[in-house]
Amino acid sequence: MFFGLIILGVLLSVYLIYCLIDLSFIEKEFNLINNKIEKKYSQNPYGYENFITQKEKKTLLNFIQTNLNHFKIRSDEKELLCTIQDLPNYPKKIISKLRKRIIELEKIEEHYPDIIHQDAVSVIYQGGFHDYHRDVNYLNWCLVRYNIILSKPDDGGLSVYGDEMNDWDENTIWKCVAGNVKHGVTKVFGSKPRIVLCLGFLIKQEDVIKKQHKKPVINFENLPTGFEYMNPVD
16 A cells, blocks of 8 residues: 555656646747737738747648648639538647637637638639628627638739738738628739638627727728729629
């Protein structure tokens, strides 16, 4: 019995050390990420540079590439779309970690996941684009989508938001108030596709307005010359 208690004590000590090391690693990773993250403003929307680590990005890109056969082709046949939760063995741990990171950075309080689209992945190849549109809100809950740039094309693939076009860097996440503001993506050029992970949140409309960078955000009445192709097709 004496030796049994000694062994039990050793095992408990090892377990406690493991827990301390594990917590230390998590804290170190959190501090490392947040020390590198930098808020970046444009005219209307804003984003966070270095939001995602190289390791996280590589894991997600490999996962997406492996599951492209599960994606749906859009009408222009040069964009693939998929709800990431619908993919087999989707990386739940990473998605959960990224969503928590957003909540921490944005100080989001009351919210729900996007019940309409959930979390989506968009892959746009050369010549592809995403039409200029506004998403649907749910009662007084506004749809806000945080878009992580996993792969930036050689040229084009600009994020259109209201009357503004932005060229966000890879590893950046930008905030799109999709239920209030029209948005889209210009044509992609070059061999490198535009790959974006969109994480959706339903947030109370008054909270969204309160935290909006500039208000009101103006939408294009008519798209600029050369970008008319982004008009939605009936």
